[in-house]
Amino acid sequence: VTLVESGGGSVQAGDSLRLSCTASGDIGSTYTVGWFRQAPGKEREFVAYIRWSDGTFNYSESTKGRFTISRDTLKWGRQNMYLQMNSLEPEDTAVYFCAASRKYYSGTEAYNFNYWGQGTSVTVSS
Secondary structure (H helix, E strand, C coil), rough: CCEEECEEEEECCCCCEEEEEEECCHHCCCCCEEEEECCCCCCCCEEEEECCCCEEEECCCCCCCCCEEEECCCCEEEEEEECCCCCCCCHHHHHEEEEECCCCCCCCCCCCCHCCCCEEEEEEEC
């Protein structure tokens, strides 16, 4: 499974960004895809996940109500997942990683996710 993120950038506080993750390869071996982020000097933290099959989702407390995760249907061997980020805050500054899990119940722990993208950088200025 290969994951490629896009859509990062530099914005002002209160602005919006939409991140995309394109999955290819043996997508059928995965059940859940999600986003994690890592700010400078901090550990990687969970942002949100969504299940390919039924769209079940979960958010971290810090992003709930501001971020929306979604996915589209499999087409031509690729499937996309998105993270719409609204009302961005300087605390959202981080590298955002797309990840996929072979577990149906992946939870929010990074160690349950088997495949990772290279990350896309988001910088929010006050």
